[in-house]
Amino acid sequence: MKIGCPTEIKPQEYRVGLTPNAAREAASHGHEVIVQQGAGLGAGFSDEDYAAAGARIATTAEEIWAEAEMIVKVKEPQAGERKQLKRGQLLFTYLHLAPDPEQTRDLLESGATCIAYETVTDARGGLPLLAPMSEVAGRLAPQMGAWSLQKANGGRGVLMGGVPGVGPANVVVLGGGVVGTHAARIAAGMGADVTVLDRSLPRLRQLDETFGSLFKNRYSTEGAVAELLAEADMVIGAVLIPGAAAPKLVSRAQLSTMKPGAVLVDVAIDQGGCFETSKPTTHQDPVYTVDGIQHYCVANMPGAVPRSSTLALGNATLPFLLALAGKGWRVACAEDPHLQAGLNVHDGQITNAAVARALNLPLESIEKALAA
Ligand SMILES: NC(=O)C1=CN([C@@H]2O[C@H](COP(=O)(O)OP(=O)(O)OC[C@H]3O[C@@H](n4cnc5c(N)ncnc54)[C@H](O)[C@@H]3O)[C@@H](O)[C@H]2O)C=CC1
Ligand SMILES: CC(=O)C(=O)O
Ligand SMILES: [Mg+2]
Secondary structure (H helix, E strand, O other), rough: OOOOOOOOOOOOOOOOOOOOHHHHHHHHHOEEEEEEEEOEEEOOHHHHHHHHHEEEEEEEHHHHHHOOOOOEEEOOHHHHHHOOOOOOOOEEEOOOOOOOOOHHHHHHHHOEEEHHHHHHHOOOOOOOOOHHHHHHHHHHHHHHHHHHHHHHHOOOOOOOOOOOOOOOOOEEEEEOOHHHHHHHHHHHHHOEEEEEEEEHHHHHHHHHHHHOOOOOOOEOOOHHHHHHOOOOOOEOOOOOOOOOOOOEOHHHHHHHHOOOOOOOEEHHHOOOOOOOOOOOOOOOEEEEEEEEEEOOOEHHHHHHHHHHHHHHHHHHHHHHHHHHHOOOHHHHHHOOOHHHHOEEEOOOOOOOHHHHHHHHHOOOOOOHHHHH
């Protein structure tokens, strides 16, 4: 199969969909790999690295979109990229369609087959292609929040770990999944007083058993959120209902109950965000203020550390990439129900139930898509 990897064009996105090691494995399995000139530079990979791995270097993105049977990326295709996507082509990348009707419309119109990293599942109920980036974003969240808490950056002027005689920052983490756990570990490691909330009691038990008293946990109810908000210096939004738009856990009215200069870090922004006042921001202009509360809402946080993120993502995507390229998407998805869960769009139809529900669009059955 011809596998193409264009340079990411979302602002300040320096990750790349294929590492040279992944390119090497794909080439050694007999696939033709085409990488856009300079695609890996932001992550520290040169064109020579890809050429040595057996890839062909293309001068323009247009060549790749025109030629490749499978396009491998990191971020959702931007408007200009979507125009080049065509029927019969396979797109393998993050999509986050639930909060994005415009992108969804374009993908449907393209007729292409689109597999979203974030809805691929595993046998333990996890999301193996979201997990590595959730680990990165979770570990970054307290770091970004701590920066926003500094007075010169608009924050309350509170130090995460405090100092002898002065208490630490109070950090609340909404959602104790992958992002939430990694955020809590790092915030606690910085010395903050951390509480994690989740709707899943088994998850809370697991956190308690694993982390002991490193951080506290609470069952997530409206009352618990309201109570903890008033004390928080930083609130990290890390909830997810796979495929669906994020539930809104903090309303605008509740901002007035918070301490002025407190920080909301909405990692769940790529699914629409879990604070009513969240809107996506970029690494270039990451923070804005509503009613005196700082909002950090960057939808591609791992793009800030592209070297680590590209390597982590590449490790997770490689087996799926090889299955898709080796067997074709139909056979690969028919044989693996977890990869099948990643199929979001095929030939003008939505094939993921949560995405169809979130966008109020008709759902095509997977069986029909696989049989067609
Ligand atoms: N902004 C960015 O750059 C990035 C964003 N993300 C996003 O972060 C979000 C979280 O991802 P993961 O941690 O991997 O998901 P996960 O599935 O591991 O964890 C989500 C947790 O939220 C909990 N939850 C659901 N509804 C809740 C509620 N109402 N109250 C409290 N807890 C609730 C679930 O029980 C689960 O434990 C996703 O939207 C993901 O796309 C992930 C990576 C990068
Ligand atoms: C998960 C995701 O959207 C990202 O890493 O940018
Ligand atoms: Mg994202």
